[in-house]
Amino acid sequence: MSDILLAFESVEIRRGMGIVVSDFSLQVSSGEVVVLHGENGCGKSTIIEAAARILPIEKGQVLQHGELVIDSEGRRKVPTVPFGLTLQQNGLVGSDTIAEHLGNMMSICQTKTNLATVLKQYSLGHRSNDLIAHLSGGQQRKVSVITGLLPAMISKSPRLILLDEPDSGLDDSAIQVLCQHITSLRLAGHAFLIATHDERILKCATRINNLKHDTEQKPPNGDAWQLPEVEVTKPNNWLMTGFAYNLKTKAGFANNGIAGFLTLGILLSMVEPFELNNLLGLKMGFVLLPAFVAGLCGDPVVNLLRENRALDWWQANTATPRAIIIPIVTGAVLTTISSYIFLENLQYIVIVSGSLTTLICSLIIGFLQLSTNKLSRPQAVFIRLLTPILILPWSIVVNELIAYI
Amino acid sequence: MGQRIRASFLGLGFIGIMSTLYLGLMWAPSVAIDAFDSPAAQKIFYWHVPSAWASFIAFTVLFIGSGLWFFKRSPTGWRLHVAGAEAGLATGLMTVWSGTVWASAEWGTPWDWTDVRLNTFALLTLLALFLVLGRRSQPDGVETRDTFSAFGLFGFVLVPFTYIATRFWVIRHPGPVVAAGSDGSLQSEMALVLFIGAISFTIFIIGHILTSMHITKLEQRVEMLQSEIDKGG
Numbered sequence: 173m174s175d176i177l178l179a180f181e182s183v184e185i186r187r188g189m190g191i192v193v194s195d196f197s198l199q200v201s202s203g204e205v206v207v208l209h210g211e212n213g214c215g216k217s218t219i220i221e222a223a224a225r226i227l228p229i230e231k232g233q234v235l236q237h238g239e240l241v242i243d244s245e246g247r248r249k250v251p252t253v254p255f256g257l258t259l260q261q262n263g264l265v266g267s268d269t270i271a272e273h274l275g276n277m278m279s280i281c282q283t284k285t286n287l288a289t290v291l292k293q294y295s296l297g298h299r300s301n302d303l304i305a306h307l308s309g310g311q312q313r314k315v316s317v318i319t320g321l322l323p324a325m326i327s328k329s330p331r332l333i334l335l336d337e338p339d340s341g342l343d344d345s346a347i348q349v350l351c352q353h354i355t356s357l358r359l360a361g362h363a364f365l366i367a368t369h370d371e372r373i374l375k376c377a378t379r380i381n382n383l384k385h386d387t388e389q390k391p392p393n394g395d396a397w398q399l400p401e402v403e404v405t406k407p408n409n410w411l412m413t414g415f416a417y418n419l420k421t422k423a424g425f426a427n428n429g430i431a432g433f434l435t436l437g438i439l440l441s442m443v444e445p446f447e448l449n450n451l452l453g454l455k456m457g458f459v460l461l462p463a464f465v466a467g468l469c470g471d472p473v474v475n476l477l478r479e480n481r482a483l484d485w486w487q488a489n490t491a492t493p494r495a496i497i498i499p500i501v502t503g504a505v506l507t508t509i510s511s512y513i514f515l516e517n518l519q520y521i522v523i524v525s526g527s528l529t530t531l532i533c534s535l536i537i538g539f540l541q542l543s544t545n546k547l548s549r550p551q552a553v554f555i556r557l558l559t560p561i562l563i564l565p566w567s568i569v570v571n572e573l574i575a576y577i
Numbered sequence: 578m579g580q581r582i583r584a585s586f587l588g589l590g591f592i593g594i595m596s597t598l599y600l601g602l603m604w605a606p607s608v609a610i611d612a613f614d615s616p617a618a619q620k621i622f623y624w625h626v627p628s629a630w631a632s633f634i635a636f637t638v639l640f641i642g643s644g645l646w647f648f649k650r651s652p653t654g655w656r657l658h659v660a661g662a663e664a665g666l667a668t669g670l671m672t673v674w675s676g677t678v679w680a681s682a683e684w685g686t687p688w689d690w691t692d693v694r695l696n697t698f699a700l701l702t703l704l705a706l707f708l709v710l711g712r713r714s715q716p717d718g719v720e721t722r723d724t725f726s727a728f729g730l731f732g733f734v735l736v737p738f739t740y741i742a743t744r745f746w747v748i749r750h751p752g753p754v755v756a757a758g759s760d761g762s763l764q765s766e767m768a769l770v771l772f773i774g775a776i777s778f779t780i781f782i783i784g785h786i787l788t789s790m791h792i793t794k795l796e797q798r799v800e801m802l803q804s805e806i807d808k809g810g
Contacts, residue, residue: 186718186719187718187719188716188717188718188719189717189718189719189800190804228719228720228723230719543724543727543728544711544724546720546723546724547715547720547721547724548715548716548718548720548721549714549715549716552714552715553707553711553714553715554706554707554710554711554714555707555711557703557704557706557707557710558700558703558704558707560696560699560700560703561696561697561699561700561703563690563696564690564691564693564696567690567691568691571691
């Protein structure tokens, strides 16, 4: 018997208040292409997202490669074997180039290869160094589909690929290439779970599942996928990915740094530093305020990844990249400048405090943002109402620093 | 539970609250002239302390409701969560508002950002505001209920923390009054008015919670009927 790469065991999933999927069991083995087929709203995407650990499940459990990845008790585990995922909303970050985004997927798989041929097949060869934001909708979809197929394309051992409506927005020739890839990767032993209405992709299936019954069918024959030359790389590091995103997009400066500098400017417009000579408490508050405000702007990488469900894509595949280094630097720079202006000297302990203030505040706000990410409208949820509690520890730090100095 | 019972709780509570205000302002003695910087402002305690007491009841209801939804998926639990958040917001705002009026007179500043009790209580009130506004911004569903219930559970950690904060980190806020133990130094008339206030606010908040739960139940029924119409159409 071939390896079971994905198993749903009596799974029940709710969306909104309704039960969308009830008592659903399915196994997808190596060398199989299972297509979920049914009318809109029947739960195809729900199943794909539950398999990727994006949606919580009410009953049952989901296993990948025999290991539990999510269950109804709330246990969630990043799969030890990387898998491919194409969401309906692409999951791409506009400030990445195609090469960078595919590079991220390859680093999650700890494998590197030259993808020029694949990109050429999807008519993207000349675009590999273009920003994703500069591509058309169809081209972005192609990138998302290639990203989904990538773990299988660069692996000798069987990989699970989850594709949600991969055909939407693709032109005929791209769908034809996609069908060829599905067939050749299947023949190489990889497994697919695909949600689609497209007849051409339906023909690639070994089984069609309408969420109630399976229907077996004979898929087309062809050549098995030839593994390109690959080399092993270091695993993806969420800290370095977050740093790279920050460096590339300057999101840390745009989100946090500018707010900090604006605060400094406002303080300077209100008062001349020499007027504070005998008011050490006020001076120290002014020194640490820009760093505090910068931290209150949250985690710039989390803000960035809210585009196109990129956060869901990252959370499904590995840990969420977070900004750690940039807030430390931002806080240190802001506090150095404000110390120089208001205290007229630079003290190591004050600068470290400013740096940690920005870091800790941005991490807490980032955590709050992530905790509401599963909501239908995470941006509309008033999470910032909880941030005033940070004023208390900030005030305590200011008081402690006054006492120390 | 019948409309008459809910109305009785609300009416009785309201009369009690008004009586507390009258007794507090007109009958209860003032504190000694040297006890506070602004002894006249102390009379606002007859509003501030009972509303704080009622807010802790509301936050307890919020916690129980959040737990019942989060762990048991109980629809009644969700109604308790909604009612607890709304009642917690109302009473929390009453407490914060009256506290800032008193603090302005007594301390010369309406707020102290370094006082642990003030800030943890403000967070509880903001949490209730977050839950009320946040719930209205989202479509109803398990994801929405799970997320807000988790915040409701987290918020309750602050309730005992806020209560004991003045015992461990007294900076400005006076110590506990309700259930403070035998060392309290309140005059009997003052204690009586505070007691009437606490009972009245408790009755009122029970009425508020029952009414709010009933409204949520009706909202859920309307939604269910609408989705049935959607399916039929």
